[in-house]
Amino acid sequence: MLVDPPATPAACRGRLVERARWQWRPTDGGDPAAHTEAFLAAHGLPLHDLAHPTTGHxxxxxxxxxxxxxxxxxxxxxxxxxxxxNPTDLPEVAVVVYAHTDPPPRPHHHPxxxxxxxxxxxxxxxxxxxxAVTAVRDAIGRGDIYQANLVGHAAATYTGDPLPALTRLAHLPGARYGGVLTGPDWAIGCASPETLIELRHGTLTTRPIKGTRPATxxxxxxxxxxxxxxxxxIMIVDLERNDLARVAATGTVRVDDLFAVRRWCDLWQAESTIRAQVADGLGLADLLRAVCxxxxxxxxxxxAALNHIAALEPAGRGASMGALGWIGPNHLDLGLTIRTAAVDTTTLHVWAGGGITWDSDPDAEVAEAAAKTAPVRAALAPTTPHTHDR
Known part of the structure; x- marks a missing residue:
């Protein structure tokens, strides 16, 4: 299987060998966050106190x-x-533990x-x-919510090897979390520019993205x-500040960069950077509960927004709008799975959406979702035997 998960450290890229894997579906029961933390600890990655990472062998x-x-x-x-x-036959949680080889494993070349x-x-x-946009605006008018994100899904049956197409997707310009995660009979390709949560040197960072225009x-x-x-x-920045405050040392949450404009493919997007110092004793499970x-x-x-989303969206979010990235002994770096596609044994899946406020125009929101999914669908477009994948 292709081994190229998003946010893999540069020193490990191309050298990863799978050592253990755990997958979870709702029928398995239990708390997936707690199980994730326990599984990683059992395989040499204890993350029960992120403020004091374990170092050594x-x-x-x-x-x-x-x-x-x-x-x-x-x-x-x-x-x-x-x-x-979930429209896809994928687990809801997957954890894959890796070692890396020296020298790197020899690649397998196939026609x-x-x-x-x-x-x-x-x-x-x-x-x-x-x-559905109008329904969200009505809920805002009633005072139920201030904003909700609506996501649509599209599917297509496929033939051939999907991994080159998912790799093309992962290489789209601006994909901070470009990569592919594979499992038995499934794969996820990600071209996300958005940081859900990063932890380095005791500092938690999230970079919410809200606001989109053509890159002109x-x-x-x-x-x-x-x-x-x-x-x-600003609404989402305030929400993310509150999420971080639940797991941060008191009084350390700050906004370092507000409404900065970044480019992803042919779109401008507004991004802010929020940071805080991690609280003593915070474990991975509680961090996931706070930010996911x-x-x-x-x-x-x-x-409240999640309740409205569940009532309005006609298909599950599957691999999209979740978390995907890397966890190491001294840091973690998880991207938010926007601009993401997935395959199971028969079907290719994509998702796109946007945030709805009182000032949203329904037709403009439909057009914005189409603009976001267009580069993803183009990267996944059918090929012929004479097409050379990057």
Whole structure:
């Protein structure tokens, strides 16, 4: 299987060998966050006190682990409904422990396999999507919520090897969390630019993204001057500050960079950077409970927004809007799985959406979701035997 999870340290890329794996589905029962922490500890990565990481020798040459946690698993951790059924045959949590070899393993070269997929089948029509936006605006008008993120799904059956296409996706410009995680009969390809949570040297960092425009000079000016986009963004910054405050040393939460404009593919997006010092005794399980699912893909207040999302979205979020990244002995770095695709044995899946506020225009929100998914779908486009994958 391809071994290239997002946020893998540079020294480990191309050298990873799987040592152990644990996967979780809701029918397995139990607390997936607690099980994740226990599994990692059993394989040489004790994360019961993130403020005081364990250093030294790790058994069997373990260098770290990939962690995937779905939005549905995150909702479960908060006590919220998990929404519509997962349209993919994927686990909701996967943890893969790796060692790295020296020298690197020899790559296996195979002739390129033609890749094709059927036309996309959407989970909702543009009219149904717009009506859901109107329903969120009505909920805001009643005072139920301030903002909610709506996500749509599309699926296509495929033939051929999906991994080259998922690798193309992972290499899209601006993909801070570009990578592929594979499992038995499934794979996730990620081109996310958004940090859900990072921990280095005792500092927690999250970088919520809210606000999108075409990557043109006019689009940048429009984004910077949009009162609607700035208000939407500030709501999520406040939510993320509160999430971090639950797991941070008292009085250490700060915003270092507010409403900075970054580029992802052909889009400008507004991003802020929020940091805090990790509290003594904080374990991985409690950190996951505090930050999952991410505020930028749920809404405010988070629990109330999740209830509306569960009622309105026609398909589960699957591999999207969750967490995916790397956990090492001294740091962790998890991206939010926006701009993400997944495959199971027969079907290719993509998702896209956006945050809805009182000032949202339903047709504009439909167009924004289409703009976000367009580069993802282009990277996954069918190939012919004469097409050379990067």
């Amino acid at each position: 790790h058994p069997d040459g373990v260098c770290g682990a990939a962690l995937y946690l779905s939005a549905a698993a995150g909702a479960l951790l908060t006590g919220a409904p998990t929404g519509a059924p 390129p396999t033609p890749w094709s997929h059927t036309p996309w089948t959407e989970s909702w029509t543009p009219r149904q999507h717009a009506d 000079t006019t689009g940048r000016v429009d984004l910077l001057t949009s009162a609607k986009e700035r208000a939407e963004h 699912p991410g505020g930028s893909v749920t809404g405010a207040p988070k629990l």
